[in-house]
Structure formats: structure tokens, C-alpha cells
Amino acid sequence: MRVSSRSILAPTPMLELTxxxxxxxxxxxxxxxxxxxxxxxxxxxxxxxxxxKTTLLRVISGLLPATDGTxxxxxxxxxxxxxxxxxxxxxxxxxxxxxxxxRLSVENNLKIGxxxxxxxxxxxxxLAFVYELFPRLKERRAxxxxxxxxxxxxxxxxxxxxxSRPKLVLFDEPSMGLAPVIVAQVFDLVRRxxxxxxxxxxxxxxxxxxxxxxxxxxxxxxxxxxxxxxxxEMLKSDEIQKAYMGI
Numbered sequence: 001m002r003v004s005s006r007s008i009l010a011p012t013p014m015l016e017l018t019x020x021x022x023x024x025x026x027x028x029x030x031x032x033x034x035x036x037x038x039x040x041x042x043x044x045x046x047x048x049x050x051x052x053k054t055t056l057l058r059v060i061s062g063l064l065p066a067t068d069g070t071x072x073x074x075x076x077x078x079x080x081x082x083x084x085x086x087x088x089x090x091x092x093x094x095x096x097x098x099x100x101x102x103r104l105s106v107e108n109n110l111k112i113g114x115x116x117x118x119x120x121x122x123x124x125x126x127l128a129f130v131y132e133l134f135p136r137l138k139e140r141r142a143x144x145x146x147x148x149x150x151x152x153x154x155x156x157x158x159x160x161x162x163x164s165r166p167k168l169v170l171f172d173e174p175s176m177g178l179a180p181v182i183v184a185q186v187f188d189l190v191r192r193x194x195x196x197x198x199x200x201x202x203x204x205x206x207x208x209x210x211x212x213x214x215x216x217x218x219x220x221x222x223x224x225x226x227x228x229x230x231x232x233e234m235l236k237s238d239e240i241q242k243a244y245m246g247i
Contacts, residue, residue, distance in 0.1 A: 014039045014199055015060070015091075015168055020069035022059045029055045031223045033069070037168065042200040044214035044231065046207045046244065052223040053203035054096055057170045060201075061093040062086040073168070087116055090167030096176060098157040102146025106137055106156055109145045113163030122165070130159040133192065151182040158189060162198075169193060171202040175209065187213055207244040211235045 013036035020033040029052050037043045045053055058064040060071065062083030071078040073089040081089060092113075100109050110130060114123050131138035134155045140148060145156055154174060161169055171190060175183040187209055194200055194213075203220075204210040211217055211231040219227035219240065227234070234240055 013037060014074055015201065016070075016072050017060070018070045020059065020071060021067045022055060022064055023067065024055075024064070028067075029223050030059065030066075033223075033225055035218055035225060035228070037199060037201050039167075039199055040197070041216065042194050042202065042214045044210045044217040045201070045203040045220055046205070046210060046217055046234075046240075047203075047220035048244075049205060051220045053220055054172055055223075056220065057093060057095075057172050057201070057203055061091055061170060063093075087164055087166070088118075091170065092161035092164050092166035092168070093170045094154075094157050094161045094172060094174065096172040098153045100145040100153055100156055100160075102144065104145060105142050106145055106148070107141040109156055110137075110160055110163055113160035116164055119164045123163075126163045126165060130162055133162070133196070134159055134189075149182075150178045151185050154178070154186050155189060158193065162193070166198070168199045168201060171200065171204075173204060174202070175204060175206045183209065207240065208235075 015037040017036070018034050020030060021028060022030040033056065045056060047053055055064065059066050060078065062078065062081070066079055073091060076089050078086060078089065101112065110127060114120055114126055119126060136152060137155055137159055140152065145153065148156060174186050174190060178186060183206065190200065190202065191213060202210060202214065211234055214231045217229065217231050217234045218225050219234070227237070
């Protein structure tokens, strides 16, 4: 039986970066970054604190402009898309530290995630989806977000991102500052998002946990991609085990 050439081609990336540079006020933080995320994948970017992981997500979501290279989301150039329109391409960002509005209720924080016209038109439907995914948020919907536990705040931040019905969810250090038992819960939340069909790009210092969850990974060191491979390949890497797992 003949196999068509179409069936053996690699999937077209949903997100693709090629030779991307970026920095802050004359300080270069990213050097020639090339990477991709395909539809349905969970891709991890690992590395030490200060390696440039947060900068990478800020560049993808338009919070920081790239200074060179190309970035596309489903063939739409992110470099020529105004920052406030990046969310319209299907990208949602769960930032480091959650960045909730602490004096607003849980439900009002979720409303902020539905500010684009397409999401506003389906606000009740999206709110019902988030409450079904995270019943605890429904229980706490009138509570001020700043009074939630760390794990509940992470639920609210994820729920807010999902209100826009994104195709790709960016997670920036979701386990940062949380107790080990809460870290396990947070990774369960991210797995649940994945099971709902979302594509995930996650940056994380908790190397062992994130590579158990991801399909593929990239290692970022001093603003440069120095390694990539399947999650299993990276878990078995002597270099990663010694430098990031203490083995």
C-alpha cells in the first residue's frame, strides 16, 4: 500500500519563532531563538532563573517587542500585530505571579479575561465553562481575589486566560512561590487544561515536574536555546540531570 507524502510530513507549527532577538533598554536578553509549538502539543522551556524564560513569553504575547527574527501564530506575523491584538490570534498568557486584581472579585477578574469582542459575546458560555472546570472558583466567585489561597489564585489566573477561548496558553512559572503540595495541584490543573484540547507552552524551573507533563522541551541558558528534544530524552540527559535535578 502506498503511503501518501502528506501523511509523513511533520505537522505545521501553530507557533513558530525563527532567529528571534529581544532585550530591555540596550540589554540583549534573547539571542537567535528558534522554536515551534504544534497544535495539541505541550512544550516546556526549562532553564535556571535569569535564563530568559519569562522574557521569551513576554515577547510572544507582545508585552516586549522582538528586535530581530520572525514570529508567527498560525502564519500570522506576531511582530506586525499590535500588542493588544495578539490575543485575537488565539494566544492567552498566564503570567508569573498570577497578576490578579486583588481588590476585585473572582468573577470580575474572570470578566477581564473576556474583554475582546468575540469573548464578550459568549461571556455566559465561557464563564460556565470555567466554573465547570474549576468548581472552587464558582464557590468563591464573590470573594476578593487577593484573599484566595495560592492554588486558588492560580486557578483564577488560568480561568481568566481561558475566558478568551484561546488556542495556545502560555504558562509562566506556574509553580513559583507555592508549597510542594500546591505545586502538584497546579500541575494537575495544567494537565486538565491540556485534556480539554488546549495547546500549551510552559516555562518552568521545576524541571522534573514539567518534563513529566510535556511532550517536548527546550533548554534555555543565558538567552540561548542550547538543547531540544522529547521530554523523555531531556529527562534522561546527563547534563540536565546534573544541572537541574541534582542527580
